[in-house]
């Protein structure tokens with residue numbers, strides 16, 4: 001895997017350049033633990049330069065483009081993403097450790113975000129508002145200005161697509177700080193935006209440490225909106241820093257998302273969703289379904305059927321494209337195994353395997369299915385961010401809702417039941433930004449607004465809704481006598 005660009009540079013004002021300090025950080029392959037190259041250690045000076053370049057773009061060529069022209073650029077970018085699909089998928093698999101097929105799905109999602117927001121760019125309209133005699137009142141949706149984007153390492157391409165796609169469609173100029181553990185496709189995105197013809201400064205990418213480049217971006221007075229996806233703790237820091245500048249933030253902070261399986265559900269249909277929604281990307285997914293709530297009458301049956309699937313799951317190097325790859329880092333493996341140490345032997349209902357020939361230096365964790373826990377146990381409450389799911393029984397609808405809503409999170413939930421009335425009742429009662437009925441995740445759903453409540457964050461990305469988050473509404477009241 002040899003990227004076509006220099007990986008150890010920052011991309012500012014349409015140019016690849018060394019970061020101000022000249023420092024670099026190692027990149028490693030989670031499948032082997034080996035160093036695979038270096039990235040720039042961008043810092044506050046680089047963030048200053050990127051924000052300045054973005055400002056210039058807004059008052060220059062980028063700011064002068066019409067919505068149609070911005071849409072065309074995004075469409076071109078989407079086409080370039082697809083043309084580079086093989087290289088991007090290989091980069092993501094190597095950098096993040098996700099199986100090649102999952103990395104390919106992420107490339108498709110990035111292209112879809114570009115296509116969706118390309119088509120949406122010239123369809124964001126204001127309103128005319130009936131008002132007093134002698135007035136014509138209307139609203140305009142305008143770009144906010146410079147937007148800051150901090151993305152994590154689990155789905156770089158998807159999160160860049162949903163966040164920058166919408167921000168660019170609305171005419172903002174973006175500064176992106178990718179996670180230090182997975183920068184490659186963010187850098188590739190910058191180069192593809194250059195190839196697509198985005199004016200200098202519309203897209204800027206500054207890799208570096210969260211505490212340096214990330215903190216500088218979120219606290220920068222020239223940034224008008226911060227979009228952050230990551231942990232609750234860092235989300236708090238981001239919101240606090242943005243509050244000092246009185247700017248809005250979109251926070252997407254993960255969850256402990258439940259699937260509710262009622263006795264009348266089609267278990268055969270549900271089964272792949274129950275498992276895959278927990279194990280996709282080795283469980284390192286904000287919307288992972290890590291709690292499976294099952295009506296007691298069918299609890300043993302669902303447990304056994306899930307256990308059987310688990311026993312066949314294999315964690316292996318990303319390029320061998322098996323069920324799961326390694327976790328992103330030794331630190332993440334330590335977090336996950338630390339949680340697993342809390343489980344008693346009898347609570348480990350089933351386990352998958354790590355491929356015997358998986359390199360020793362890789363960060364592999366075999367998937368584990370847990371049961372016999374109380375809903376209040378830490379393992380059933382906290383986001384583990386690894387290949388671990390917890391099964392919990394319930395006796396009736398009321399108890400199912402109490403357990404489902406009984407964590408500080410509220411990102412996604414699903415209901416498996418043949419009863420239409422129950423589906424509608426629960427869709428209202430479940431505390432979540434998205435509720436799925438007899439499915440989970442809707443295959444990514446580029447078009448579907450996404451975001452959480454409580455500790456899962458606030459604000460919405462994806463779909464048309466994101467365009468409102470990345471714009472500023474102006475009301476114009478004209479008095480004409």
Ligand code: NDP
Pocket residue numbers: 150151152153154177178179180181208209210211213214215216218229230231232234235237238252253254255285286332335383384385
């Ligand atoms: P973080 O929240 O720390 O990292 C997410 C992003 O924030 C990265 O780009 C990181 O940069 C950046 N960042 C870190 N510190 C700051 C800061 N002070 N100011 C601004 N940006 C900052 O997550 P971790 O990688 O540490 O993962 C820890 C846990 O977080 C996981 O176990 C999981 O529970 C959760 N998580 C949730 C995700 C989700 O999708 N909701 C995604 C990733 C993690 P850098 O990596 O360079 O430090």
